[in-house]
Structure formats: C-alpha cells, structure tokens
Amino acid sequence: MASIKAERLVKRYGAVQAVHGIDFEIADGEFVAILGPSGCGKSSTMRMIAGLETVTEGSIYFDGKRVNDVRARDRNVAMSFESYALYTTISIYENIAFPLRSANVDSKEIDRQVRDIAEKMELTALLHLKPKGLSSGQAQRVGLARALVRKPEVFLLDEPISHLDTRQRYRMRRFIKSLHQKFNYTMIYVTHDQEEALALADRVMVMSDGEIQQMAVPDEVYARPKNAFVAGFVGEPPINFFDCRVAAADGGWSIEFEGRKLALPQRLHAAAQDIGDGGLAAIRPHFLSIGGDSPLRVDGKVFITEELQDQNLIFVDVGETRFTLVAHPSVTPKRGEAVPVSIDPDHLLLFPRSQAGKVESIVA
Amino acid sequence: MYELKSVHKRYGLAKVALRKIDLTVRDREFLVIYGPAGAGKSTLLNILAGITKPTSGDVLRNGVSILRVPPEKRDAAMAFENYALYSHLSVGENLAFPLKARGIGRAEVEERVKRISGILGIGHLLDRRPGFLSGGQRQRVALGRAIIRPADIYLLDEPVGHLDAKLRHKIRAELKALAEDLSATVVFTTTSSREALALGDRVAVLNAGKLEQLGKPADLYHRPANAFVASFVGDPPMSFISVQPRRHDGRVDFVTADGMPVASLAAEAVSDLNEEVGSKIQVGFRSNEVRIAQESDSNALRGRVDVIENLGYMKIALVGIGNDQVSVSVPAGTSLGVGETVAIAFPRDAVHLFQNARAVTHATPSAGV
Numbered sequence: 048m049a050s051i052k053a054e055r056l057v058k059r060y061g062a063v064q065a066v067h068g069i070d071f072e073i074a075d076g077e078f079v080a081i082l083g084p085s086g087c088g089k090s091s092t093m094r095m096i097a098g099l100e101t102v103t104e105g106s107i108y109f110d111g112k113r114v115n116d117v118r119a120r121d122r123n124v125a126m127s128f129e130s131y132a133l134y135t136t137i138s139i140y141e142n143i144a145f146p147l148r149s150a151n152v153d154s155k156e157i158d159r160q161v162r163d164i165a166e167k168m169e170l171t172a173l174l175h176l177k178p179k180g181l182s183s184g185q186a187q188r189v190g191l192a193r194a195l196v197r198k199p200e201v202f203l204l205d206e207p208i209s210h211l212d213t214r215q216r217y218r219m220r221r222f223i224k225s226l227h228q229k230f231n232y233t234m235i236y237v238t239h240d241q242e243e244a245l246a247l248a249d250r251v252m253v254m255s256d257g258e259i260q261q262m263a264v265p266d267e268v269y270a271r272p273k274n275a276f277v278a279g280f281v282g283e284p285p286i287n288f289f290d291c292r293v294a295a296a297d298g299g300w301s302i303e304f305e306g307r308k309l310a311l312p313q314r315l316h317a318a319a320q321d322i323g324d325g326g327l328a329a330i331r332p333h334f335l336s337i338g339g340d341s342p343l344r345v346d347g348k349v350f351i352t353e354e355l356q357d358q359n360l361i362f363v364d365v366g367e368t369r370f371t372l373v374a375h376p377s378v379t380p381k382r383g384e385a386v387p388v389s390i391d392p393d394h395l396l397l398f399p400r401s402q403a404g405k406v407e408s409i410v411a
Numbered sequence: 412m413y414e415l416k417s418v419h420k421r422y423g424l425a426k427v428a429l430r431k432i433d434l435t436v437r438d439r440e441f442l443v444i445y446g447p448a449g450a451g452k453s454t455l456l457n458i459l460a461g462i463t464k465p466t467s468g469d470v471l472r473n474g475v476s477i478l479r480v481p482p483e484k485r486d487a488a489m490a491f492e493n494y495a496l497y498s499h500l501s502v503g504e505n506l507a508f509p510l511k512a513r514g515i516g517r518a519e520v521e522e523r524v525k526r527i528s529g530i531l532g533i534g535h536l537l538d539r540r541p542g543f544l545s546g547g548q549r550q551r552v553a554l555g556r557a558i559i560r561p562a563d564i565y566l567l568d569e570p571v572g573h574l575d576a577k578l579r580h581k582i583r584a585e586l587k588a589l590a591e592d593l594s595a596t597v598v599f600t601t602t603s604s605r606e607a608l609a610l611g612d613r614v615a616v617l618n619a620g621k622l623e624q625l626g627k628p629a630d631l632y633h634r635p636a637n638a639f640v641a642s643f644v645g646d647p648p649m650s651f652i653s654v655q656p657r658r659h660d661g662r663v664d665f666v667t668a669d670g671m672p673v674a675s676l677a678a679e680a681v682s683d684l685n686e687e688v689g690s691k692i693q694v695g696f697r698s699n700e701v702r703i704a705q706e707s708d709s710n711a712l713r714g715r716v717d718v719i720e721n722l723g724y725m726k727i728a729l730v731g732i733g734n735d736q737v738s739v740s741v742p743a744g745t746s747l748g749v750g751e752t753v754a755i756a757f758p759r760d761a762v763h764l765f766q767n768a769r770a771v772t773h774a775t776p777s778a779g780v
Binding site: 333357 | 648699
C-alpha cells in the first residue's frame with residue numbers, strides 16, 4: 048500500500064494541455080474518486096499515476112519516492128481493465144495463479160494465496176472451470192482476483208461500471224466498496240458518474256478543464272460546492288441555477304429574482320459582497336417545495352411531473368428558468384397548473400454570474 | 412393499436428431472444444420496455460418495425476396482421492441505439508430528411524428542424540456532419556430524426572442511454588411532454604429503473620426473452636409479480652430476508668433462521684402461501700420502508716453495517732442480517748460507521764412476501780414507519 052502525492056502535475060499532448068499543473072495528496076488506504084466530464088483530464092491524471100503516460104512537468108510520489116521515471120510494471124499498480132483479458136485455455140485457478148507463477152512464488156504459497164483471494168471474491172466454486180461460460184460479472188471478478196493476487200500498492204479503476212442496468216450497478220458498486228473495506232488498498236476510481244463517486248469514495252476530486260475544482264469528502268462537495276461547476280456536476284437530480292440581482296439592503300444583503308426580494312442569510316453575506324450585482328443562485332431540488340412559506344416564494348407553471356413512486360420529480364417553469372423539485376408522491380400537480388414555489392434560504396448557494404459559462408460546459 | 416401474439420424469436424438453433432410474448436401497445440400510450448442487457452428489448456422493437464421477422468407468432472395492427480408489410484410501409488419512426496445517421500449529410504439535413512422524403516414544404520421543414528433541435532439542445536450543430544459530433548450529440552440527432560415527423564408509432568431504442576446525467580434528466584422531461592402534446596404512441600427501451608418509472612404510462616419488464624410483468628409504474632413498484640421485478644424496479648433495488656412461517660392465533664409470523672421476527676400478517680392475507688417443505692420464503696423491503704431504530708426498540712432486528720453509500724441528499728446503509736443484506740435509507744446527516752451494530756425496524760404488517768420468487772402478498776404500508 049502506498050500514499051500518493053502529485054506536485055504541479057502537467058500533461059501536454061503536443062500543443063494541447065490536458066492537465067494544468069495540479070497538486071493533490073492521497074493517503075495510504077484512501078479511496079479517492081476522480082470525477083469530471085469527458086476531456087476534463089481525469090484519465091490523463093490516472094494514466095500518469097499508473098505510469099502509462101509520461102509526466103510532462105511536475106512530480107508524482109509513491110510513499111514520498113518520486114516515481115516519474117519508474118516504469119509502469121515496476122510501480123505495483125493494478126488496473127481494472129486487466130479484467131477483460133482472461134486466458135481461455137487454462138482454468139480460473141491458473142488464471143489467478145498466473146502472476147504468482149511468473150514471479151516464481153513456490154507452489155504451496157501460490158495455492159494458499161489463490162484460495163484465499165478466491166474465497167474473498169466468492170470464486171471458490173468456480174476455480175476448476177475454464178473462463179468460457181462465465182457470466183460477465185464472474186469474469187470481472189476473476190480478472191479482479193488476478194489483479195489483486197499480486198498485492199498491488201495502488202488499485203486504479205477507470206469507469207468499470209458504466210452501461211450496467213440499475214441492479215447490476217448497485218451490485219458492482221457494493222462489491223468494489225467491500226473490496227476496499229477488505230483489503231484497504233489505496234484506490235483511485237475515475238468516473239463521470241457523480242452518484243458512483245459520492246457513493247464509493249472517501250474523498251472526491253472534481254476536475255474540469257484540466258484543473259481540480261474541489262477535492263473534499265462527499266458531504267462537503269455536495270453541500271458546499273466551491274464553484275458553480277461543482278454545484279452543477281454533483282447531485283441527482285441536478286441542482287437548479289437561476290440568475291439573480293445581488294443588492295445591499297438594511298445592513299445586510301439580498302437577492303432579487305422574478306420581482307421578489309430575499310434577504311440573504313448571514314453565511315452568504317461575504318459571498319454577496321464579492322459578487323456585486325450579477326449573481327448566479329443555486330438550489331437543490333430537495334430544497335424547493337410547492338406552496339410552503341419561504342420568504343422567497345415565486346410563481347411557477349408546471350411543465351411535467353415524473354412519478355418515480357418513492358418520490359415525484361416536478362418540473363416547474365418560473366419565468367425563463369425551468370426548476371426541478373423533489374416532492375412527496377402524493378403531490379401531483381397538473382401540467383400547466385400555476386403553483387407557488389418556495390426556495391429554502393438555508394440551502395441557497397450563491398456564485399458570481401461569471402461562472403455561468405462553467406455550468407454550460409457541463410452539458411456541452 | 413399493435414399486438415404481439417405469442418411472438419417467439421430464435422436466432423440460430425440455440426439462442427432464444429423472445430419467448431412467446433403477448434403484448435399490446437395501446438394507441439397514444441408511452442410504453443417502456445425495461446430489462447437488462449440481452450433481455451430481447453431491441454429484438455422486440457425490430458419486430459414492431461418489421462426489420463426482424465419473428466420465428467413464430469403474429470404481429471397485428473388494428474387487428475390485421477402486418478407480418479408481410481415491409482418496414483418502409485409501416486409508418487414507424489425509429490431511433491436506433493447505434494444512431495445510424497447519414498454521415499454525408501449535416502445534422503440539419505439528417506433532421507430534415509424524413510420530412511423532405513414525405514414532400515413537406517421547405518418553410519415547415521425549417522420550422523420543425525428549429526423546434527426539435529432547440530428542444531434537444533443541438534441547434535448550434537445544424538451545419539456539422541455527424542463525424543464531428545460526440546456520442547451524446549449523435550444520439551440526440553438520432554432521436555430528433557425519429558420524433559421530427561408524425562408517425563403511427565415511435566420506436567425508440569435506448570435513445571438517451573449515452574447522454575450524461577444532466578442532459579438525460581432534461582431530455583427525459585421534454586420527451587414526455589412532447590409525447591403528450593403529439594398524443595403519440597411510443598415504445599421506448601431502457602436499462603434504467605428511473606427512466607422506466609418516469610416515462611412509462613405502462614412498463615413491460617423483460618428478462619431473458621420473457622415478459623415478467625406488464626403494468627403501470629405503481630403496479631410494478633408496489634405490487635411486483637415476482638422477486639425479479641421487485642429487485643429490478645426501484646432505485647435502490649428491493650432487498651430480501653429469508654424467513655420461515657410460524658402460525659398462531661389466526662396470524663402468521665415470519666422469522667429468520669435465528670428465530671428473529673421480521674413480519675407478522677393475518678392468516679387470510681397469506682392464504683396463497685403453501686407450506687411445502689423446502690420452499691424458499693422471502694420478505695422484501697424497499698429501502699424507505701425500513702429505518703434505523705433505537706437500540707431499546709424490542710421489535711427491531713440487530714444487524715451489522717456492511718457498506719454505506721452516500722448519495723448526497725441521503726445515505727444508503729447496507730445492513731447484514733444473518734446471510735442477507737438489507738438496504739436502509741438514512742438521512743444525509745446521520746453519522747454511521749461501517750462495522751457498527753444497528754437496530755433495524757421493519758414495518759411488520761407492510762411487507763412484500765415471496766414464495767419461490769413468486770409474490771404471495773403485498774401488504775399496504777402503514778403509517779409510522
């Protein structure tokens with residue numbers, strides 16, 4: 048196991064800079080998710096850690112030792128994509144034993160280790176079989192077992208669970224999480240799926256445009272996003288943004304939206320002062336309600352309601368802005384119905400209008 | 412109205428894609444075909460489109476067999492999972508194609524291309540060729556080309572599967588509104604529980620070529636026909652505890668292997684339960700039907716927290732009870748550690764009961780849990 052540190056890490060492909068001099072530290076045994084849209088630099092970052100890409104500038108350290116010039120195979124890093132290439136002519140036992148045989152481990156020790164990992168991965172009953180005929184989930188577990196039997200110091204997973212159905216997604220996710228709990232590897236999980244990142248990781252590193260936007264525990268990234276990009280990228284259903292005017296009022300600060308005025312809570316005064324006139328406010332769908340008695344109540348018109356059974360998602364148009372709000376399954380307003388929408392001031396976030404471009408880039 | 416009558420599809424000798432499917436697509440309904448990869452969803456759409464011929468069975472439109480009607484004469488608008496765009500045409504020309512092919516006038520073509528591309532957020536891409544688009548952009552063009560023209564039936568094969576979460580959220584709502592506005596008949600496939608529940612007037616759950624259940628979203632969610640549907644519909648999936656029945660005083664108690672009580676129902680509520688030896692009886696719970704209880708709660712089951720998943724607005728604790736694991740929704744602020752022992756309160760009279768994976772009863776959730 049190893050701790051990882053990156054200092055002013057840069058990756059350039061010709062004239063294109065993919066990673067813009069980032070710094071981060073990952074503790075020994077920590078599970079970090081690198082989260083961002085395609086092209087944000089997350090895969091380049093991971094491939095530099097693995098040694099599959101050269102570092103253009105800056106340094107990577109494993110346990111304080113600089114590894115820029117250490118070859119990939121000498122870094123003792125396991126990667127999830129190894130799971131896709133099993134040897135079809137030999138048994139699952141031999142597939143898992145393969146890295147140990149190559150390293151000339153004696154056969155008694157090999158047997159002990161193979162059986163140990165097979166048990167942890169629930170593969171014991173399959174050891175004598177050949178890979179042909181395994182389900183994809185079983186094959187993936189065999190591949191992971193083969194990667195793990197080497198006792199890697201760092202385990203890297205690059206979007207291992209995209210394109211699965213809802214049930215499989217939960218299964219794989221819980222399996223990966225239990226792997227981390229059992230083995231305590233330093234794990235780095237690269238994904239564009241915010242739900243996977245929050246659900247799995249000890250800390251989430253949100254990237255965009257080759258830079259780290261925020262690196263923090265899931266609750267922090269969700270509730271106190273550093274900028275509009277993080278606010279918009281993290282959370283399902285997505286956060287609601289609306290343009291507002293920020294103004295000083297009665298010794299404090301307020302925002303104006305759709306002709307209504309809201310005195311801002313104390314915690315937002317400093318942000319309001321920095322922002323000046325043009326604000327970009329944000330509120331999560333769970334903190335909006337139909338009716339309600341918030342001091343910030345605006346008039347909306349229902350666009351559509353999605354009845355998800357455990358909750359309803361209601362899309363409401365307020366002026367030019369379409370809001371999503373989460374409501375109890377019993378709240379089922381009609382299409383086109385005029386409804387008052389309450390915005391909970393305690394969970395309001397405020398960013399400068401200049402960050403609106405960052406929000407647009409989320410769905411480009 | 413479209414009807415599949417005992418439609419069977421075999422590829423080669425061994426691979427059965429669809430097993431004797433009986434299914435009606437009603438006029439103006441949004442029907443979602445929901446199932447895992449390989450369930451037969453695309454085959455079913457292709458049979459409705461006339462691209463694939465069933466091995467046996469019949470396909471009817473308004474009571475008349477259309478097996479011999481070629482795809483181009485069926486008036487079905489289809490969005491393929493692999494997009495199938497015209498690579499030599501621009502995005503605008505791809506969108507306009509189905510309209511021009513039907514001799515629709517230029518002004519109207521322009522108007523509709525503008526409207527649909529606006530809804531799908533591809534208005535700025537009209538001059539580009541598909542080769543210069545991202546996967547998500549291409550998928551939106553494919554969807555746009557299908558929904559731009561009036562059609563007797565719209566067949567949409569995982570049309571938003573490759574979009575990122577924010578866009579999927581937005582387009583899902585637009586699609587539902589558009590289908591309502593047009594009173595369109597839509598068949599839509601997906602592997603996402605959320606999409607199935609959000610969009611479908613009715614949902615057909617397909618698994619390994621078999622129709623597991625067809626019903627309204629509320630039916631599938633609250634009254635799943637079997638354990639597969641129960642565990643496949645809903646996010647997070649339903650969890651199960653294996654139990655044994657114990658009868659006394661006109662009631663049936665359900666207890667774990669360790670004798671811990673999980674549920675208790677009136678005997679008449681479980682009259683379908685037969686007590687043959689060796690049958691597998693399970694109680695199913697949705698994560699929001701159970702809760703972490705006070706340690707002092709004598710009715711609660713003790714379990715160990717195996718995994719905690721943070722979803723931002725809430726957490727899901729996966730709690731091991733005997734050989735089973737139960738998902739429990741807990742509020743975002745709850746501090747809970749892996750390995751901790753917790754008490755879980757069950758809605759004793761509000762459970763889903765399954766015998767050998769078939770539903771026996773779905774008691775209505777009561778207040779206070």
